Amino acid sequence: MSDSHSISATRDNERNSTAPKVALIWMAATMTASSLPVGVLIAQMFPLAPFLWVVLLASLLFFAVGILSIPGFVYGIPTMAVSARVFGKPFNKFISFSNWLSQIGWQAVVLVLVVYILRSVLNTYALVSPEQSLYVALLIAVCADFVVPIIGYGAIVSAQTVGALFLALFAIAILIWLHGGEALTTVSASGHFNALQALGGISLALMGGAFSWTMFASDYSRYIRRDSSLTQIALWPSLGGFVGGALILALAITLYVHGGIQVGPSGITIAARGLGNTLLYLGFCLFAVMGLLASNFLNSYSSAFSLAVVVGKDLDRKKFTIMDAFLATLVGIYMLFIAPSFWDSFQTFLDLLIIVAAPWTGIMIVYVLMDVVPEALHGTGRQQKYGTNVVILGFGILVTILFSNNPLWEGLGAQWLYGNDISPLLGAATGALLSMLYRFISRPAERGAMDVRGVKSKAPNIAE
Numbered sequence: 001m002s003d004s005h006s007i008s009a010t011r012d013n014e015r016n017s018t019a020p021k022v023a024l025i026w027m028a029a030t031m032t033a034s035s036l037p038v039g040v041l042i043a044q045m046f047p048l049a050p051f052l053w054v055v056l057l058a059s060l061l062f063f064a065v066g067i068l069s070i071p072g073f074v075y076g077i078p079t080m081a082v083s084a085r086v087f088g089k090p091f092n093k094f095i096s097f098s099n100w101l102s103q104i105g106w107q108a109v110v111l112v113l114v115v116y117i118l119r120s121v122l123n124t125y126a127l128v129s130p131e132q133s134l135y136v137a138l139l140i141a142v143c144a145d146f147v148v149p150i151i152g153y154g155a156i157v158s159a160q161t162v163g164a165l166f167l168a169l170f171a172i173a174i175l176i177w178l179h180g181g182e183a184l185t186t187v188s189a190s191g192h193f194n195a196l197q198a199l200g201g202i203s204l205a206l207m208g209g210a211f212s213w214t215m216f217a218s219d220y221s222r223y224i225r226r227d228s229s230l231t232q233i234a235l236w237p238s239l240g241g242f243v244g245g246a247l248i249l250a251l252a253i254t255l256y257v258h259g260g261i262q263v264g265p266s267g268i269t270i271a272a273r274g275l276g277n278t279l280l281y282l283g284f285c286l287f288a289v290m291g292l293l294a295s296n297f298l299n300s301y302s303s304a305f306s307l308a309v310v311v312g313k314d315l316d317r318k319k320f321t322i323m324d325a326f327l328a329t330l331v332g333i334y335m336l337f338i339a340p341s342f343w344d345s346f347q348t349f350l351d352l353l354i355i356v357a358a359p360w361t362g363i364m365i366v367y368v369l370m371d372v373v374p375e376a377l378h379g380t381g382r383q384q385k386y387g388t389n390v391v392i393l394g395f396g397i398l399v400t401i402l403f404s405n406n407p408l409w410e411g412l413g414a415q416w417l418y419g420n421d422i423s424p425l426l427g428a429a430t431g432a433l434l435s436m437l438y439r440f441i442s443r444p445a446e447r448g449a450m451d452v453r454g455v456k457s458k459a460p461n462i463a464e
Contacts, residue, residue, distance in 0.1 A: 007308045009076035010222045017223040019232040023240030025220055026065065028164035030209065030244030031171075032295045033117065033288035034110050037346055038208035039252020040263055042201045046420075048194035049201035051253050052184040058205030059246035064361055064428075065210055065217045066238030070368050072218025073233045074376045079218040080309040083360070086367050087393065088386035095356060096309040099215045102353045103303030106212070107328035109346060110296045112335050113268070114141040117285050117292075120270040124281075138336065144293050145325045160294030164244065167287040171251040174280055180254040200420040206358075207350040209245050211424050214361045216302040230376060267342040300324035344407040351406035351423070358424045359396020362431025363389060370439065385442075392434045400427035 042054060071082040080099060084092040118137035122128050128136050174180070221233055255261040260274025270288075272281040300321040308315045339345040367384075375381045403413035405421040414421055 007078060007081050007305070007312075007314060011076075012226065015076075015223055015225050017220075017225065019221075019224055019228050019236040022069070022220050022224060023236035024161050024164075026062075026213075026237045026240035027168075027244040028160045028291070029213065029295065030062070030241050031164040031168055031248055032110075032291040033113055033167075033248075034106070034292060034295060035208055035245070035248040036113065036252045036255075036261060037109075037268060037343075038205060038350075039249050040256050040261055040268070041343070041347065042204050042249075043253050043256045044263075045204065046194075046197040046201040049197040050185075050193045051201070052181075052250075054198060054201035054205060055184065055246050055249045055253070058202045058209055059242045059249065061202075061206060062210040062213075062241030062245055063234070063238040064365060065213050065241055066234040066236070067365050067368050068214050068217035068361070069221035069237045070218075070230055070233050070376075071372050072221035073224050073228065073230070074372055075218075076222045077218070078222065078305040078309075079215055080306045082218055083215075083364070084309065086364065086384050086386075086389050088390070091386070091390050093310050095360065096306040098356050100303050100306040100310065102212070102215075102357070103299050103306070104324060104327050104331060105349045105353065107296050107299050107303075107324060108331035108335060109349065110292050110299070111141055111145060111328055111332040112342060114144070114289055114292050115332070115336065116268045117270055117289055120268075121282075121285050123269075124272050134336070138333075142329055145296060145329065146322065160291060163287050163290040163294060167284070167291055168244070168247055170280060170284045170287060171247045174260075174275060174284065175247075175251060175254055177275075177277060177280065178254050178258045178260070180250055183254040183257040184250060196417060196420050196422075199422045199425060203422045203424045204350070205245075205249060206424045207354050209249070210241065211354055211357050211361055211428070213241070214364070215357060216305070219302050219305055230373060263343070265341050267336075296325070296328070297321060300328075348406050348408055351404050351408075351421070354424045354427065355397055355400050355404070356393075358400050358427030359393050359431035362396065362428035362433075363392055363435050365428075366432050366435040366439075370436075385438075388438055389435075392431060392438065395434060396427050396431040399430045400424070403427075 042049065043051070046054075068079065071077075072079065075082060080092065080096040083095055086092075087095060115134065115137045118140055119133045122133040122137060123130055127133075217237065221237070224233060252261065255270075255274060256263075258274055260271055262269040262271050262274070270281070270285060272278065275281040275284065303324060304315050304320040307320065335342055335345045371382050371384075399413075400423045401409075402411040403417070403421065403423040403426050404411050405414035405419055405423075410419065411423070413426070414423070
């Protein structure tokens, strides 16, 4: 990949990747410590949920990223450029801009998590005073965030992949050491599980997992060789995301249950005693920080695709990676020193992120399965009704807002569900169902129009 964020189609000589390699990219993207607070919130907010099933089902829904990888392979363009084919270029600029802002938010969250992990290590070994540890950790994290873009994209991808593989090994070792299976299958104090809380847990996992990645799915599949099958394009990213997402969520919940992650108004602390072994503790912290820093670079790499769609031209990668790092640093400082608490900021960010992403995901899945795949297989395309798709997205956004529950507002739908937030599932379902309903209703009219055009085209011959 070059140093430009190209919104034009990739050339055949640029397609030198394979679907299994992309699976590693997605495993590395999901196998980072950015999911630790998601797992903590699931354990805190939904104590009656069956954690094992929440982890497995939420990770299984990464198939949405696999499906939305298909257009990138077929057309060779990034996800937000594909989105313009469904919603039209003018409105798609709004979607792309909101997507860019969400990535700035993720980069800020990642920066804050790096600070918290570094602070934990500094305090554990008394390397500096407790009063200084936060500031020293922030200085190290910010310097690393700005140095990372200089290294280059290829080195970052390699570093993140290696870091993710080592973090996966540490995750497995910690899960075995702490008997993670018992923590994930422990029955709650009431002696039963709650289905509504299970849906809430899955929804929260989707906010921080699969649905936070769907808007970037095609950014990497566009470099896969053309001799790959559509099944491979969808399967390998799904598999990579499933493995990485399931491991890190299971680890987060297990660490929280065993005290390896301690939470409070000051954020997250990774406790050495909770991991029970110095080697596991230092190894986990080291590769968590490495993975987070590499993840921040890839976040900015993808976010600049969205910004390129907004401005309508290619952007220099390194310049805009540095710009994103600067903006994310400002937001991260706000979360650390000004916001009432990290947890309120994080939960609000997740809900704001999903308002557009969830219904957009549902609409785009239908578009891929009913339009892109038939076009790739049979060469039959369908003209998109931009206005209709925008209206459907608007309904999906409204449903998502009504069923959302966060520190800023509690929607009427969330109140009906006793405060449980399942807005991602409902938003995506609304987008998908309304899209399919419109296609079902409009199909007879389209066939009639085709018949009329056919009759008109034959009329001169009949007259002759």
